[in-house]
Amino acid sequence: MTYIGQFFMGIITAMLVENVLFTRALGVSPLLLVVNKSKNFFLFGGIITVITTVSSVLTWAAFQPLKRFGYRYLFEPLILVLLLGALYFAAYYFLSRAKGERAVLIKNALPYSVFNCAVVGSMLLLVHNRMSLLSSVVFGIGSGLGFLLAGFFVNEGQRRMQQADVPAAFRGLPITLLYIGILSLAFYGLTGRILAV
């Protein structure tokens, strides 16, 4: 029971306290590209959650022998891209065999949801923080769900801002960035931290 409790606490921590978007700014650019279409966005977020979960196990396993390699930081992205590439090709192969509209939709969204900052950034964090296998998986699930949550907030914010009277210079990207900034400050406060004055 304690393990289940810790598991869910870990996921909630990764979702809220260490939110991918609001506390680390990972995946802002891909989010801004897809967030306007809410249907596509939930598909995108769902794929990212699955990818971060599976790749967290793969990344943990791949970086175990490289723990003491001095020049690891030079090759980290290359190893990660190759790992994610293998995962991408496996998923693409299975999806091209499957039939139906949904499989085609997922197949089209797959390249953008595998090779983006949210996935690669989470995996790099996992490697840099030297997490254990279980905490890697929990972090992977939490990161994906955190991205979905952040996307939901930004989507809702953008929908409301479309109806508001925003000055011409602020329309579009600037107001969204300010909105994300204020939400990021709110998440900073949510964890109980106070700004020193």
Next chain:
Amino acid sequence: MDIQTIRRYKRNYSLLSGILSNNPILMQGLVLAPAVVASTTLKNGLALCICAFVVFLPTLFVVSFIKGKNQIPHFLRMFFYALLSSVFFIPAAFLTKAVFPSSVDMLGIYMPLLVVNTIVIARAEAVAVRSRPLVAVGDAFFHMIGFAVPVLLAAGIREYFSSGTLYGVLIDLNSRNLTQVNLPFVGFILFGLMAAGAQLISQKATPAYRKWVNKRIILKASAESTAEQQSRNSEER
């Protein structure tokens, strides 16, 4: 109207648009993750820019050779761009570590993140796969300047307010040391304000540039027509 002149102005405009009207960070919202979090001091910002230059320019140069019959299938492209960038990241990280050893540790995960950034995909798909290598590199260069200017500006502002220094040199002795400006939310708000400024300038500057181009073309066309008339007159005589 001289079609050659119009084409030349259009080409120059699209090349230079990376700096302002098509700025990768402020107008398109690309490469935001490293820009928002890592631009905390001028040294970090400069390290990020050097790394980005060494990763992006060669990647887009190589991509510009692959076109026509050799075109890569659509599902392979993203993987190919990421793989190419991660190969060029090795010398880039080596160079950055040699120039700014402490900044590489401070940038942490945000330097390796450059390999999967949206700017490579955006510029590769928009320009590099359909242009000559020199044009692709020129386009990438101006977009990189468009990336470097806001990053360095934000880095300077944040360094000044957090420690009262600029590039490690003490400027303000009475600085209040607002260390919280290094948090991501300040980065978001700063880039949001800069994006609004860029949008405002671009909204004013683009029509002015078009007007100037039209004026130049009309002047040139009228000069050509008078020269033609003069030559015709002299032939008649």
